[in-house]
Amino acid sequence: xxxxxxxxxxxxxxxxxxxxxxxxxxxxxxxxxxxxxxxxxxxxxxxxxxxxxxxxxxxxxxxxxxxxxxxxxxxxxxxxxxxxxxxxxxxxxxxxxxxxxxxxxxxxxxxxxxxxxxxxxxxxxxxxxxxxxxxxxxxxxxxxxxxxxxxxxxxxxxxxxxxxxxxxxxxxxxxxxxxxxxxxxxxxxxxxxxxxxxxxxxxxxxxxxxxxxxxxxxxxxxxxxxxxxxxxxxxxxxxxxxxxxxxxxxxxxxxxxxxxxxxxxxxxxxxxxxxxxxxxxxxxxxxxxxxxxxxxxxxxxxxxxxxxxxxxxxxxxxxxxxxxxxxxxxxxxxxxxxxxxxxxxxxxxxxxxxxxxxxxxxxxxxxxxxxxxxxxxxxxxxxxxxxxxxxxxxxxxxxxxxxxxxxxxxxxxxxxxxxxxxxxxxxxxxxxxxxxxxxxxxxxxxxxxxxxxxxxxxxxxxxxxxxxxxxxxxxxxxxxxxxxxxxxxxxxxxxxxxxxxxxxxxxxxxxxxxxxxxxxxxxxxxxxxxxxxxxxxxxxxxxxxxxxxxxxxx
Amino acid sequence: xxxxxxxxxxxxxxxxxxxxxxxxxxxxxxxxxxxxxxxxxxxxxxxxxxxxxxxxxxxxxxxxxxxxxxxxxxxxxxxxxxxxxxxxxxxxxxxxxxxxxxxxxxxxxxxxxxxxxxxxxxxxxxxxxxxxxxxxxxxxxxxxxxxxxxxxxxxxxxxxxxxxxxxxxxxxxxxxxxxxxxxxxxxxxxxxxxxxxxxxxxxxxxxxxxxxxxxxxxxxxxxxxxxxxxxxxxxxxxxxxxxxxxxxxxxxxxxxxxxxxxxxxxxxxxxxxxxxxxxxxxxxxxxxxxxxxxxxxxxxxxxxxxxxxxxxxxxxxxxxxxxxxxxxxxxxxxxxxx
Numbered sequence: 001x002x003x004x005x006x007x008x009x010x011x012x013x014x015x016x017x018x019x020x021x022x023x024x025x026x027x028x029x030x031x032x033x034x035x036x037x038x039x040x041x042x043x044x045x046x047x048x049x050x051x052x053x054x055x056x057x058x059x060x061x062x063x064x065x066x067x068x069x070x071x072x073x074x075x076x077x078x079x080x081x082x083x084x085x086x087x088x089x090x091x092x093x094x095x096x097x098x099x100x101x102x103x104x105x106x107x108x109x110x111x112x113x114x115x116x117x118x119x120x121x122x123x124x125x126x127x128x129x130x131x132x133x134x135x136x137x138x139x140x141x142x143x144x145x146x147x148x149x150x151x152x153x154x155x156x157x158x159x160x161x162x163x164x165x166x167x168x169x170x171x172x173x174x175x176x177x178x179x180x181x182x183x184x185x186x187x188x189x190x191x192x193x194x195x196x197x198x199x200x201x202x203x204x205x206x207x208x209x210x211x212x213x214x215x216x217x218x219x220x221x222x223x224x225x226x227x228x229x230x231x232x233x234x235x236x237x238x239x240x241x242x243x244x245x246x247x248x249x250x251x252x253x254x255x256x257x258x259x260x261x262x263x264x265x266x267x268x269x270x271x272x273x274x275x276x277x278x279x280x281x282x283x284x285x286x287x288x289x290x291x292x293x294x295x296x297x298x299x300x301x302x303x304x305x306x307x308x309x310x311x312x313x314x315x316x317x318x319x320x321x322x323x324x325x326x327x328x329x330x331x332x333x334x335x336x337x338x339x340x341x342x343x344x345x346x347x348x349x350x351x352x353x354x355x356x357x358x359x360x361x362x363x364x365x366x367x368x369x370x371x372x373x374x375x376x377x378x379x380x381x382x383x384x385x386x387x388x389x390x391x392x393x394x395x396x397x398x399x400x401x402x403x404x405x406x407x408x409x410x411x412x413x414x415x416x417x418x419x420x421x422x423x424x425x426x427x428x429x430x431x432x433x434x435x436x437x438x439x440x441x442x443x444x445x446x447x448x449x450x451x452x453x454x455x456x457x458x459x460x461x462x463x464x465x466x467x468x469x470x471x472x473x474x475x476x477x478x479x480x481x482x483x484x485x486x487x488x489x490x491x492x493x494x495x496x497x498x499x500x501x502x503x504x505x506x507x508x509x510x511x512x513x514x515x516x517x518x519x520x521x522x523x524x525x526x527x528x529x530x531x532x533x534x535x536x537x538x539x540x541x542x543x544x545x546x547x548x549x550x551x552x553x554x
Numbered sequence: 555x556x557x558x559x560x561x562x563x564x565x566x567x568x569x570x571x572x573x574x575x576x577x578x579x580x581x582x583x584x585x586x587x588x589x590x591x592x593x594x595x596x597x598x599x600x601x602x603x604x605x606x607x608x609x610x611x612x613x614x615x616x617x618x619x620x621x622x623x624x625x626x627x628x629x630x631x632x633x634x635x636x637x638x639x640x641x642x643x644x645x646x647x648x649x650x651x652x653x654x655x656x657x658x659x660x661x662x663x664x665x666x667x668x669x670x671x672x673x674x675x676x677x678x679x680x681x682x683x684x685x686x687x688x689x690x691x692x693x694x695x696x697x698x699x700x701x702x703x704x705x706x707x708x709x710x711x712x713x714x715x716x717x718x719x720x721x722x723x724x725x726x727x728x729x730x731x732x733x734x735x736x737x738x739x740x741x742x743x744x745x746x747x748x749x750x751x752x753x754x755x756x757x758x759x760x761x762x763x764x765x766x767x768x769x770x771x772x773x774x775x776x777x778x779x780x781x782x783x784x785x786x787x788x789x790x791x792x793x794x795x796x797x798x799x800x801x802x803x804x805x806x807x808x809x810x811x812x813x814x815x816x817x818x819x820x821x822x823x824x825x826x827x828x829x830x831x832x833x834x835x836x837x838x839x840x841x842x843x844x845x846x847x848x849x850x851x852x853x854x855x856x857x858x859x860x861x862x863x864x865x866x867x868x869x870x871x872x873x874x875x876x877x878x879x880x881x882x883x884x885x886x887x888x889x890x891x892x
Contacts, residue, residue, distance in 0.1 A: 377566075449636045452604050455623035456630040458653035458701055464624070467649070471640040 034371075034386060037364035037432070043412075044429050045393050048404020049250075053243050055407070065244035075248055078224040079256075081139065082208035085146035089203050090196070092147060093154025095294035100155060101162035103291060104280040111298055112159075113541045115152040116483070117533050118301050121308075122492045122507035123149075123212025124514060125529045129304035130217060132311070137217045145213045148301060150203040156483070157199035158192055160476055161441055163280065165191050180286060194444070198437045204256055205394035205433075209249070211493050225249040229397045246400045253395030257388045305533065312526035316519065323527030332518040335509055336502050339528055342509040343535070349495075349505055350488035353427035357484045360428065361435025362477070364390055366465065368436070369443045390436055393429045398493030401426070405498060420503070426494040431484040438480040442473045486536045506532050555579050556601070556705055556737065561609035563593070563600050570596040572761045573609070578705070578754075583731055583738040585752030585769075587745060589784060593761040594741045598707050601739065602628050613704065624653070629703030633710040635694035637682040643669070643693050644678035650701030668696035671730055688719045695727070699734055706731075706738040712747055724750045745785060749773070757781050774811060775890050776820060782891045787820035788864040790891065791857070800888065803857040804833050807885035818891040823848060825887025826865035828873060832882035837875050838862060849873055851881060 065071050099105075100112050118126070130145045131137065165188065173183040189196075211226045218227065225245050232242040283291050315322045327339030335342065364386070371383025393401070405422065446469055454464045470477065492507045499508050506528055513525035556578040563571040571593040578584045588594040600607040603623040611618045618626060629650075637646050647665045656664065669675050672692040677685075685693060691711060698706060711727070712720045728751055731738055742748050748755055749769055756766035757777075765777035776782035779790055793802030795817050798810040802819045804826060828849065835853035842848075847867040854861040865881050867873050 447636065449632050450638060452599075452602070452623070453630060453632065453636045453697075454638075454649065455604075456602055456626075456628055456703075456707075457650035457697065458624050458627070459649075460622075460624050463653065468638065471638075 033363050033367035037360050037367065037390065038386070040360045040429075040432070041390060041393070044425055045396075045401065048401055048408045049246075049396055050404075051408045052400050052404040053247060055239055055243060057240070057243055057247070061240035062244040062247055065241060065248070071245065071248060074223060074225050074228055074245070075252055077222065078208050078226070078249075079252060081142055081146070081214075081222075081224065082204050082210075084139075084143045085150070085207040085210075086200055086204045088143055088147035089150040089207075090154050090200055092297045092300075093151045093158065093199070095290050096151060096155035096297050097157075097159035097162055098287075098290050099294035100159035101165075102280055103283050103287075105282065105291070111294075112156065113537060114298065115155055115301070116486050117305060117537050118148050119150070119152040119483075119486065119490070121149075121305075121533065122490055122510055122529070123210070124216065124492065124507070124511045125308065125525075126304060127213050127216025128514065129307050130213075132307055133304060137219055137222075139222060141217045142210075142214055142222060145217060146207045146210050148304065149210075149213075150206055151297060151301060153203050153206070154196075154199045156479065157202075157438060157441075158195045160438070160479060161195040161445070162188075162192055163475075164442070164445065194441045198441055201257065201391065202394065202434065202437050205253060205391065208253065208256070209395055209397060211398065225252075226397050226399075230399045233399055233403060242400075246397055250392075250396060253392065254388075257391055257395070308526060308533070309530050312523070312530045315523065322520070323523030323525075324531075326520055326524040327527055327531065329524075331513050331521045331524045332516065334513050334516040334518075334521050334524075335504065337504065337509075339506075339509065339524060339531075342504050342506050342528070343531060345503050346489055346506040346532075347535070349423050349427065350485050352421070352424035353431055353488040353491075354481055354485045356424060356428035357431035357435050357488070358477075358481055361432045361480070361484075362439060364432070365436050365439040365443055366469070368440055372444065373448060387436075387440075391433050394433045398430075398497065401429070402494055402497030418500075420500075423495055423498050423505070424488075426498050427488040427491045430491055430494065431487050434487060435480045435484055438483060439473060439476050442476040443469055446472050482539065485539055489532065489536055489539075555614055556739070557610075557612040557615070558597075558601060559610040559612065561597065561600055561607050561611060563596050563605050563607045565596075570761055571600065571607070571758075574758070574761075574763050576756050576763060576766055578737055578739060580737050581735050582754060583736075583740060583752045584754045584756060584766075585740045585742060585748035586756050586758055587742060587748045587784075588758035590743055592743075592758045594743075594758045595709055597758065598630075598709055598739060598741045601705075602626065602630050602707055626705075627701070627703050628705045628707055629698030629701065630707045631691070631694045631698045631709065631711045633713050635690045635714075637685075637690060637694060637697070639683060641682070642678070643674075643680045643682060643685070646682060646693055647697045647700050649697060650703075654701055664700055665696075668700055671699070671733065672696045673726065687715050688723055691715065691723065692726075695730065699730075699736065704737065706736045708738060708740045708742075710742055710744075711740070713742070713744065720744075720747070727751060757784065759784065773889070774809075775892075777892065779818070779820070779891055782820040782889055785889070786822045787889055787891070788823055789821040789826070789860050791819050791821070791860050793817055793819040795890070800885075800890075802883075803860070804881060805883035807883045807888050809885060809888060809890065812890050820889035820891045821863070822887040822889070823864040824866045825884050826851075826863055826881040827884050828865060828867035828871050828879045829882035830880065832880040833857060834878060834880050835863070837873050837877050837879055840873060840875055842869070845869075847871065847873065849879070851879060853881070 096111070096115065099108055126145055126148065130141050134141045169187050169191070170183045173187045178186060209226050210224070211230065214222065214224050214227050225248060229242045229245050229249070232238040232245065312323050313319050330336065330338050368383050368387050371379050371386070374380060374383070405426070450468050451464050454468050459467060490507055492511065495505055496508050496511060499505055504512065510525045510528050513521045513528070558574060558576045560573045560575050561571060562569055562573055574597050576584065586594045586597065596605060599605040601611050603618065603621065603626050638649065641649070644665045647668055648661045651661045651664050665678060666675070669677055672695055674689060674692055682690065682693065695711070712723055715723060724747055731751070740748065740751055752769055754767060755769045755772045757764045757772065759780060764781045765772055773785065776785050776787065782790070791802050791804070793800050795809060795812045795814050798808060800807045800809045800812065800819065804821070833853060833856050835851040835856065837849050838852050839850040840847060847869055849865050849867055850862050851865050852862050873879055
C-alpha cells in the first residue's frame, strides 16, 4: 500500500518532467493536490490495516487459512452474493435513473430525495425490517436487502450523468433507423458507461463487505468474509485467523477493483454536457413503461421503510407515540445519553466527516482528472493506481480498520484514539470514495479547452478550478456533499467500533437498544430509526433544493 | 514581438512539431497555414503554454519557459468558441478583466466597448447557449480581446461556420484586428482565410515550417512543389524567365518579380483561362462554381508533360465536356516554385 502510493507519487512527478514550462508545473501541481488524499489514506487506512495484518501474519496462519476449503467457500459466497446484489441494484436503479434524469414529472424531485433514505438506514435496522417481512431469511433476502441499500447509488450516479447527456446523439441514432431501445443500447448506454461502471464498482464493494445485513439474515448458515472476520476477532479472539481472512478479502477486492478499473478505462471519455433543463421532458409512448418500472422500484423500496414507521407507532395497546416520547430519555437503562443527545451527536459528527471527506475527496478527484489528462503513460498509470487505492477503504472490513486504529493511532501526537475527531475521521474514510466516484465522472466530462480558455484569460489554476469546474460540477458537488452527509449519519460498522460510550451516534444507540430486552427499548429504537430517516430525508431535500435549476447555470 | 525558436513538441515519442521557428512583429498578423494533422494547432498550444515543448518561446526577448499559461497574456480563440456555458455573454467577456482585478464599472464599460467592436452591441445579458455560431465566435473573440492580450492566438476561428458567414466574418475580423492593433497568430487550413487576414504566412507541413514570408511572396514563390500544391497549384511545368517574362508550354506571362533563369512553374486553375487564342485541348470535366466554371482539359497532344490541366472559364463561356477549347496563360495564377 505505502509502496503503491510512493510509486504513484514518483510516477506523477515523472510524467510531468518532460517539458520545460507547462508540463513540469502541471506535474508538480498534481503531486501537490494528491498529497493530502494520499496522506489521509496512508495514516487512517493503510497504516492501521497493515499493522493488523502484520499482527496476524506471523505464524503461517495465512497458508493454513488458504488451504481450507471453508475459506474458499466463504470467498465464493461473498463475491457471489455481492455480484447478485449488484446486478439487482443496477437493474432496479436504471429505470429510476431515467426517471430522475430525463422525465419532467411532478414529484420526480421527491423520488431523488427519498432514494437516499434506504441508503443511510443503519444496516441492523434494515436487517430487522427484512426479517420481519421474510422471517425465513436466506440468500434471496440477503441479496434483496443489499440491493435495497444500493439502488440509490446507481440511480443517483447514473442519473447525474444522464441529465447532462446531449439528447441529439440519440436523435441522430433514431434518424438513422434505430428504435428507441436500439438508440438507448447503442448510444445512451455507452455514454452512461463511466457512471454505470463507477456505481456498480461502489455497490459491489458495499455488498461484498456488507456486515449487518448478512449477520441478521444469514443466521448461522450464510456467512461472508466480513462476518467471519468479525466473529473471529470479537468472539473467538482468533486474530491471526481474522488477519488471514482479511488478506483474502483484500485480494478479492483488489481483483474486483482492477477488473472494474480496466472496464472503466476502456469506456471513460468526455461526454458532451448539456443543460439538464433541455434534456428532461414529459415521457411519451413506451417511456411510460420505464417510468412505471421506476415507480414500482420506488414502491418496493417503500415497503420495508413503511414497516419500520408502522412498527415505531405500534404500542401494546394500539397506535401511540410512546417510542417518540422516550427519545427524551435514555431507554430502560440501555443508553448513557438521551435519544435527542444521540441525534445531535450524529448531526455534529456527520457534519465534520462530510467537511473532511469533501476536502480530501474533491482534491483527489481533481488530481485524478489532471493525472488522466497527463501525457505520460506513467502519470496515467499512477492516476489509475491512486484511483483504485482510494476505493480500497470501501472494500476492507470496518472491523479490521477499527482494530487497526486501536493498535496504531497512539503513536501519533495527541492520542487520536480518545479524540472526538476519531469517529468523523473514520466516517470520512468511508465517505471519501463515494465523493470521488460521484464527482470524478462529471469533472472528467468538462471540456479541457474551457479550462484552457480560462487560463489564457489570466486565471491561475486554482481560479480556473473555481470559475470553471466548480460551477459546472456544482450539481455533483452538492449531491456528493448530501450523499456523504447522510452516509456518515447512517455509518454503523466503524462508528460502532470507535464511538465513545458517552457519545454514541444514533445508529449505535439503535443497535444498543435493539440488543436489550424491554418493550420501551424496542419502541425507542424504532422511533429513533424513524427520526434518522426523517433527518436524512430533510437534509437530502434541503441540499437537493439548494441547487435548484437556475436557468443558464448549467 | 513573439519569437519561437526551434520549438519541438512530442506526443508519445512522435514529434508533432519539429524545430519550428517563427517571429511575429508587434501589430502583425501571421497565419500559420497547413493541412489538417500538420501540427499547427499543437504549435499554437505550445506557444500558449498549453503543451510542454522543447526550444524557446520568447516575448520581447524574455524566455517564457517558466511562465504559466495564465501569466503569458496570450488570448486564445478556439474553433468552437468554448464559451463558458454557465455565464452569459457579458460574464464571458468580463472574465479576463475580472481575473486582472478590474473594478466592476470599468468591466461593464469594457464589455460594452468590445461588443461594439465585434458588432454585437446590447448582447450583454444573452445566454451563450442561445447564440448562433457566428455570434458565438464574435463573443469568443471579444472575450479573448477583453484583457488586452499582447498576443492573440486564433485556432481555426472560422472553420466551424458556414461558407457565407465565414467570408463576412473574415472581413469583419480583419477590421477588428486592425482596430484593436492586435498582434495575432492565426492557425488555419484555409488559404483564403489566411490570405484575407494575414500580413505574413508560415506554411507548416508534417510538423515542420516549410516556408514563411510575406503573403504575396509565399503565394507567388512557394518553396517547393508540396507547398505549391497546398497553396492551390494543380499543374507543374518547366519554364524559363528572362527580362521579367516567363516562357512555358502554355505561353508567355509577365513576372517582373521573378529572377531570371530556368524555373519550375506552378499553375493554379485560374492561370489557365478559356479564351479565343492559346493552347488547344479537349474539355474532360466541368464543374460550376459560384462565380466561374472550373474545367479539366486534356492537353496531352500539345503539352505532353502535363496530360490534363485544371483551368477556369467564365459562366458565359458555356463549355461542355467533349468540346475543344483554347487556354490562355494568366499571370495572376502563376507561381514560380523553388
